[in-house]
Amino acid sequence: MKEFELESGESVVRQTRKHWFLFLSELVPYAILAVLPFALPKLLLLAPQAAPYTAQFNYGEPLLRAALGIWLLLICTSAWGTFTKYFLNAWILTNDRVVTIKQRGFFRREVSSLLLSRVQDVTTNVVGVIPSLLGIGNIKVQSAGAEIEFTMRGIPRPEEMRDLILKYVPEEPKKLSSDLPRGMVEWYNGAHERAIVD
């Protein structure tokens, strides 16, 4: 992987992208535009005043064929760009961290990672009928410092991803840090660590 190097002993647990349904919904405008030249003559027939124009959409005519080819070429190329952006956006969970790769546009890419040891809270959020049926949701990962917050939007099976993240969050020995006197806290934490070493 070019964006980030795996550390020694680090392995990719899961790589995920936006749900396929969200990708297909992004393709709908292109599909409508592609079908438009074929649908337009039929739609014009519905309006009696515009019906005479139907005869002009004869794609057997060379120039109209050229125009149709150019139109479809531009639409296909744009749709391919959308697919590329969909594919280059990814969330990667390793046994050590969560990495988000955001391709916001061409030549505009963000790669950020959050160590799992700093994860404090993982929240999933599924809203709506279609997301509930298809298992599309968001995950919010908050770090201990609270300055970093990762949100994965529109990922498939967010609960599964949350469980995986929590599975790989390392368990820290519980330290006493309250309003107790400082000497007592140091004594407790030191004794606790000694007990773990022993």
Place this chain on the structure above:
Amino acid sequence: MPSQPLKPFTPPTGIFVQLPASISAHAMMTLLFYFAVVCWVVYTLIVIYHWLTYSHASRIAFPAIIAHLAVSLALMSYALSGLL
């Protein structure tokens, strides 16, 4: 106030009849085709660069590029068939 009585709107008889007489519809469409091809080349190069640079996507990269090139060439041939 117009002095002449308003003439009813008459629809054009063809798509290309509105062009000036000095520009032929064929020349116009040829220019449009060249413009589209130039745009396609630039965009395709940018997208291929992204596919190949971020190599974690390499398993899908080559089939995606090949599919795009194949579909595009087919559409270009179709468009060219109307121009040649």
